[in-house]
Amino acid sequence: MKKIFAANWKMNKSPNEAREFMNELSQKISKIDVNKIQFILFPSALAVDATLGLSKNLSLSIGVQNAYFAGSGAFTGENSAAVAKSMGCEYVLIGHSERRTLFSETDEFCQKKISFVQSLGMIPMLCIGEVLAERQSGQTFQVLKNQLHSGLKEIDPAKKIIVAYEPVWAIGTGQVATVEQVRETHAMIHAELLAMGYQNVPLLYGGSVKAENAGELSRIPHVDGFLIGGASLQVDSYLAIAQASLN
Ligand code: PGA
Numbered sequence: 001m002k003k004i005f006a007a008n009w010k011m012n013k014s015p016n017e018a019r020e021f022m023n024e025l026s027q028k029i030s031k032i033d034v035n036k037i038q039f040i041l042f043p044s045a046l047a048v049d050a051t052l053g054l055s056k057n058l059s060l061s062i063g064v065q066n067a068y069f070a071g072s073g074a075f076t077g078e079n080s081a082a083v084a085k086s087m088g089c090e091y092v093l094i095g096h097s098e099r100r101t102l103f104s105e106t107d108e109f110c111q112k113k114i115s116f117v118q119s120l121g122m123i124p125m126l127c128i129g130e131v132l133a134e135r136q137s138g139q140t141f142q143v144l145k146n147q148l149h150s151g152l153k154e155i156d157p158a159k160k161i162i163v164a165y166e167p168v169w170a171i172g173t174g175q176v177a178t179v180e181q182v183r184e185t186h187a188m189i190h191a192e193l194l195a196m197g198y199q200n201v202p203l204l205y206g207g208s209v210k211a212e213n214a215g216e217l218s219r220i221p222h223v224d225g226f227l228i229g230g231a232s233l234q235v236d237s238y239l240a241i242a243q244a245s246l247n
Pocket of ligand 1: 008166170171172173174206207208209227228229230231
């Protein structure tokens with residue numbers, strides 16, 4: 001399985017800044033062994049178009065950070081996955097903790113999105129993760145299992161999906177989970193997915209990943225890549241994470 005390096009730009013970068021990033025990336029990416037790596041970029045919806053042209057030459061896939069579970073209609077402010085697909089997007093990020101916390105997205109909502117995205121032939125990336133109080137009170141595994149079972153309810157195990165484990169307390173805080181925490185949590189999620197009938201689901205870690213911690217995190221069993229926020233905004237720090245993971 002290729003290691004996946006997914007960049008979540010969140011609500012950052014204008015189309016011009018996105019173009020500059022892609023230009024710089026195209027000059028520097030040749031230093032990386034792209035046969036071992038899959039890059040996925042999630043720009044804001046307004047910058048998707050600016051990234052698509054160069055992405056084809058770079059064998060880099062583009063996705064949207066959110067999409068509604070209908071192709072079109074009266075859903076003011078939402079992204080259409082069908083339009084994203086027609087533009088050339090292959091992935092949709094679903095259930096990021098910021099969507100869950102700031103925009104009240106539920107597991108049931110995520111499930112509808114996963115189902116719709118897959119019906120279009122696109123690949124959903126489902127984010128799951130516990131908040132600090134849940135980790136501290138020993139509820140992490142139960143919370144994650146609930147998110148998996150509700151989010152994947154009636155989702156066909158034969159269809160492609162990626163899962164990203166992002167402890168909410170580690171996102172954007174600089175406080176990365178320890179190797180031991182990632183090891184036991186990824187082992188549990190991997191086992192749970194298998195028990196639910198989902199085989200070969202890439203499992204990413206996210207939360208304050210940077211070049212300094214990517215090497216040791218990437219060697220943990222069942223860490224198939226990373227979902228990267230802050231450190232994906234600069235080409236050098238993004239590529240450094242990929243490089244550190246290959247060493
Ligand atoms: P971070 O964000 O790398 O800045 O912690 C990760 C994410 O939100 O996906």
